[in-house]
Amino acid sequence: MAKSRLKGFQVAVLASAALFGTGMVVAQAPAPASVHGHANDPAGLPLKNTVVEFAKDHSGDFKNIKWVYKFTTDDNGDYKGTDIAPGDYFIALAQGDKSIDFVESSKFVAGQDLQVNFDLTRKEYIDKMTPEEKAQLEAYKKNAGAANEANKVIANLNATLKTVRADLAAAAPHHDDVSKDVTSMKSAVDAKPDEGLLWITYGETLQAQGDHLAAADRAAGKVPTSDDDVMKNYTDAAAAFKKGADLMAASKKPVPADEAVAYNSIGNTLAKAGKIEDAQAAYENAVKLDPTKAGMFYGNEAAVLFNTNQxxxxxxxxxxxxxxxxxxxxxxxxxxxxxxxxxxxxxxxxxxxxxxxxxxxxxxxxxxxxxxxxxxxxxxxxxxxxxxxxxxxxxxxx
CATH class of the missing domain: 1.25.40 (Serine Threonine Protein Phosphatase 5, Tetratricopeptide repeat)
Structure with a gap:
């Protein structure tokens, strides 16, 4: 009888333990890790649209490795990834089925954001290149450097154009002085003399400066066409417009309508300089290039002739x-x-x-x-x- 009572006591104790066990803390899965980094080629330029791959086991042929995570670099060569399970990974930088670079072992800890970069300019990477690859690299760096410099020039020129156009618009109502913009655009055409748009804008600044000087002459009771500075600005403006038109015509994809606008500007400028016959010829060229705007071009010609009492x-x-x-x-x-x-x-x-x-x-x-x-x-x-x-x-x- 005593033994039977002990057995019942043990059951009761176990039942009680099971009851209390429902309030115990349950172990949770470790928080995922994340990664970010940058990749650049041996010339130091960003490696964009390149894959960063993670694997647990990288034995055997590269093509047959089982990759558990893949992230792609953006146009700046940057990448990032999340939801990475903690652990030790082999990380490769690849293009297609070819490995460019790798990190043998990277340990990720729960909740950690790890930075993994691929800098192919490092000495260890360059030293492994063949003589042919090194020669190609030097040629590439030279070309890339020239391209970067060209891009910088273009960016600066675009900024100059934006500023000059704003200045011209602000100066137009009162014929304000725009000599600083003339200087800016002269530097621009010197920097890239094969760009028609720059010459056209240069012409606009010269014409606007001529208008400024002519307005001052009229206010002083002086005939503008007798002022050498006025005439030089107008003459130089017409030459700049003509240079722009010629470059546009010689481009791979000429746009006759743009050339017509340039010739219309030539006509307006020469008319201000008192060169009426030359102005008429410019307007006629504008009509030939863009007959759809003949009404405007002939109208300008009529106004020029009317203003000179012809x-x-x-x-x-x-x-x-x-x-x-x-x-x-x-x-x-x-x-x-x-x-x-x-x-x-x-x-x-x-x-x-x-x-x-x-x-x-x-x-x-x-x-x-x-x-x-x-x-x-x-x-x-x-x-x-x-x-x-x-x-x-x-x-x-x-």
């Missing part, structure tokens, strides 16, 4: 501008002004009579630009001919 050629250019693009207002005004000089007076009524097409040109101008800069002049002229002004004309949406 009415017959101005009328011809205005007619061409209207034919190419009948939606532009200014050519109609120039046409009207070029014709108004031929107005006559009726001997019986003593009323003025406008030549054919004159009144219609003025009316079309008001239709297209009711609030244009010449609208007041046009209204006054029409009133002098007893022409009723159509009040339906309204300013277009801006």
């Amino acid at each position: 009415m017959k050629p101005a009328l011809a250019a205005a007619e061409k501008a209207i034919a190419a693009d009948p939606t532009r207002a200014d050519p109609y005004f120039i046409k009207g002004q070029a014709l108004i000089g031929d107005a006559t007076v009726d001997p019986k009524t003593q009323k003025p009579t406008a030549p054919p097409g004159c009144i219609e040109a003025y009316q079309k101008y008001l239709e297209l630009a009711p609030d244009g800069r010449s609208a007041a002049t046009v209204k006054e002229i029409l009133a002098g001919f007893d022409v009723k002004i159509d009040t339906k004309y309204k300013a277009g949406k801006k």
Whole structure:
């Protein structure tokens, strides 16, 4: 009987132990580790899109190794990886099925972020290269160095272009001094003389500086075309635009529309310099290169001729501008002004009579630009001919 009671006591104790055991701490899996690093080639340049592989066992042929983790470097040669189980790993840097470099043993501890770099410029790596590989490396470093320098130049030029364009936009309303930008762009074309865009921008700075000096001359009662500095800026600007146009034409993929813009700029600049015939030739070249913008180019030609009081050629250019693009207002005004000089007076009524097409040109101008800069002049002229002004004309949406 005593033995039986002892057995029952042991069962009760075991049951009690099982009951208390439900509150005990259960062991958890170790936290994963992580890795980050950088890889560069023997020339010191980033190795991008290169695989960093982890293996527990690296015996046998490289192609047959069982890789447990793989991470890829980015464009900067950097990589990172997470969720790596703690342990000792063989880590290889590979491209395709070829190992470039490796780390024999890297121990990862739970929760640790380990840095593993692959620097192929190290002496130990270079020493293992064959003479042919070393020769190739030196050639590669030379070419890569030249490419890096070229990239630096381009980056600097892009920064210069951005600054100069901002300066030109800010200076335009008041014809401010942009001599510093002229200097900047001269350095730019000296640094890369085969880039058409740089020459075009250089031309823009010279033209803007010419405008600044010309504005000062007019304020002082001086004729700008008699100022050698003004003329030099305009002449140099036209030459820079022409250089840019020629480079664009000689490029692998020439864009005639861009060349046309350059010739339009040549025309505008030469006109300011008083070289009207040369300006006309530039506008005609612009039309040939980009007929889709003939209305603008012929309109500029008409304005240049009109401003120099050459009415017959101005009328011809205005007619061409209207034919190419009948939606532009200014050519109609120039046409009207070029014709108004031929107005006559009726001997019986003593009323003025406008030549054919004159009144219609003025009316079309008001239709297209009711609030244009010449609208007041046009209204006054029409009133002098007893022409009723159509009040339906309204300013277009801006």
